[in-house]
Amino acid sequence: MTAAPGEGVGATFEVEVGPVAHGGHCVARHQGRVVFVRHALPGERVRVQITDTGHDRFWRGDAVEVLDPDPDRVTPPCPVAGPGGCGGCDLQHAAPAAQRRLKAAVLAEQLTRLGGLDVDRLVEAAVWSGTVDALPDPPGAPGEGLGWRTRVHYRADAEGRPAMLAHRSHELVPLPAEGCRIAVPELARPPHAPAEGVRPSTGPAVWGVGAPDGRIVEEVGGGRFGLAAAGFWQVHPAAAALLQRTVVTALDPQPGESALDLYCGVGLFAAGLLAAGCDPVAGVEASRAAVDDARANLAAAAGADQAPAVRLVAGRVDRALGRRGGPLDRRWDLVVLDPPRSGAGRAVVEQVVARRPRAVGYVACDPAALGRDLATFARLGYRLAGLRAFDLFPMTQHLEAVATLVRD
Numbered sequence: 001m002t003a004a005p006g007e008g009v010g011a012t013f014e015v016e017v018g019p020v021a022h023g024g025h026c027v028a029r030h031q032g033r034v035v036f037v038r039h040a041l042p043g044e045r046v047r048v049q050i051t052d053t054g055h056d057r058f059w060r061g062d063a064v065e066v067l068d069p070d071p072d073r074v075t076p077p078c079p080v081a082g083p084g085g086c087g088g089c090d091l092q093h094a095a096p097a098a099q100r101r102l103k104a105a106v107l108a109e110q111l112t113r114l115g116g117l118d119v120d121r122l123v124e125a126a127v128w129s130g131t132v133d134a135l136p137d138p139p140g141a142p143g144e145g146l147g148w149r150t151r152v153h154y155r156a157d158a159e160g161r162p163a164m165l166a167h168r169s170h171e172l173v174p175l176p177a178e179g180c181r182i183a184v185p186e187l188a189r190p191p192h193a194p195a196e197g198v199r200p201s202t203g204p205a206v207w208g209v210g211a212p213d214g215r216i217v218e219e220v221g222g223g224r225f226g227l228a229a230a231g232f233w234q235v236h237p238a239a240a241a242l243l244q245r246t247v248v249t250a251l252d253p254q255p256g257e258s259a260l261d262l263y264c265g266v267g268l269f270a271a272g273l274l275a276a277g278c279d280p281v282a283g284v285e286a287s288r289a290a291v292d293d294a295r296a297n298l299a300a301a302a303g304a305d306q307a308p309a310v311r312l313v314a315g316r317v318d319r320a321l322g323r324r325g326g327p328l329d330r331r332w333d334l335v336v337l338d339p340p341r342s343g344a345g346r347a348v349v350e351q352v353v354a355r356r357p358r359a360v361g362y363v364a365c366d367p368a369a370l371g372r373d374l375a376t377f378a379r380l381g382y383r384l385a386g387l388r389a390f391d392l393f394p395m396t397q398h399l400e401a402v403a404t405l406v407r408d
């Protein structure tokens with residue numbers, strides 16, 4: 001559907017804002033058209049300014065004036081969090097508890113629509129609380145969803161000043177004087193621009209251009225994980241420990257059970273399963289550098305005496321699981337899946353189910369991919385036995401979920 005005259009990018013009109021949707025926006029309708037509205041809350045009456053008419057089925061817009069505000073609306077703590085500003089935060093205009101309610105609504109909608117699940121019944125059966133839970137504020141942080149981000153990426157504008165990307169755009173928004181409000185204090189302003197920074201749980205912040213330089217050590221409980229500063233690690237300081245604890249508790253490993261950690265990074269979940277007495281433990285990870293780090297981290301975690309068998313495979317999960325007669329071609333009691341945003345996908349879910357695990361722990365950062373993969377698990381005889389969801393990314397649309405699946 002093309003834009004009518006006077007209704008292209010930049011046009012404004014009033015709308016009644018409908019429900020929140022996956023993607024950090026709410027859904028509204030204007031003259032029969034769907035409009036995805038950012039910076040709005042469900043039930044508000046707002047003036048929308050259209051930012052994108054490039055799709056047949058919907059337009060995008062920003063709420064540039066709020067005519068009838070929701071009681072949960074707050075003034076965004078960051079001066080560049082609003083329309084046309086930094087694209088990093090989607091929900092600064094909502095109180096933190098309201099942000100989590102919006103995320104829970106998105107998760108419920110994706111589980112219903114893509115997962116084919118009856119969310120009311122899940123909640124009734126205590127499979128899911130229906131909530132997205134807050135994490136503790138990092139020590140010294142101002143709280144209220146600020147001061148938690150331990151990985152940052154600043155661009156440079158034409159004058160060499162630090163800047164951030166606008167939403168769905170290559171346009172640069174200058175970093176305000178107070179710096180990035182969601183970053184930990186050491187990363188709120190870069191020493192130069194462009195710059196990428198990391199603040200590990202041990203040691204000072206490290207910066208680089210293109211990628212943060214050198215190596216870091218992250219601590220989780222008693223465990224230590226060495227990795228490249230530019231390597232994958234959870235961004236909220238409380239996230240890695242929380243996810244490891246949640247997955248291990250959900251799987252309830254028994255000593256001597258075999259456990260497979262897929263998309264294992266530098267070995268976070270494999271270490272938790274080793275500590276719980278699993279033997280053997282195997283991990284699969286596409287990044288060769290991360291596999292080398294996982295090998296060292298897990299050797300240290302396993303200890304020297306009567307060390308359990310640990311096997312790490314570098315490569316894509318679908319290829320590693322597809323290798324007939326290979327080390328992973330056997331039954332595994334427990335499987336952890338922690339894929340990137342695109343999710344595990346049908347082929348990997350089938351490969352996991354073929355190993356007849358007693359339980360699967362699925363760590364998901366995209367509720368749509370999770371919903372789709374849960375539907376595949378259900379078709380193959382695995383049902384959702386538990387679901388926890390966490391606000392690992394306050395102020396943004398993102399959430400993290402840990403699903404437990406068991407054989408029916």
Ligand SMILES: C[S@@+](CC[C@H](N)C(=O)[O-])C[C@H]1O[C@@H](n2cnc3c(N)ncnc32)[C@H](O)[C@@H]1O
Pocket residue numbers: 232233234263264265266267268269284285286287290315316317318338339340
């Ligand atoms: C969300 S991270 C999880 C890492 C680790 N579980 C952790 O908690 O630190 C996803 C990991 O999957 C890896 N990855 C992405 N696609 C992959 C694939 N097709 N096969 C294997 N690993 C993959 C990435 O390199 C990354 O380390």
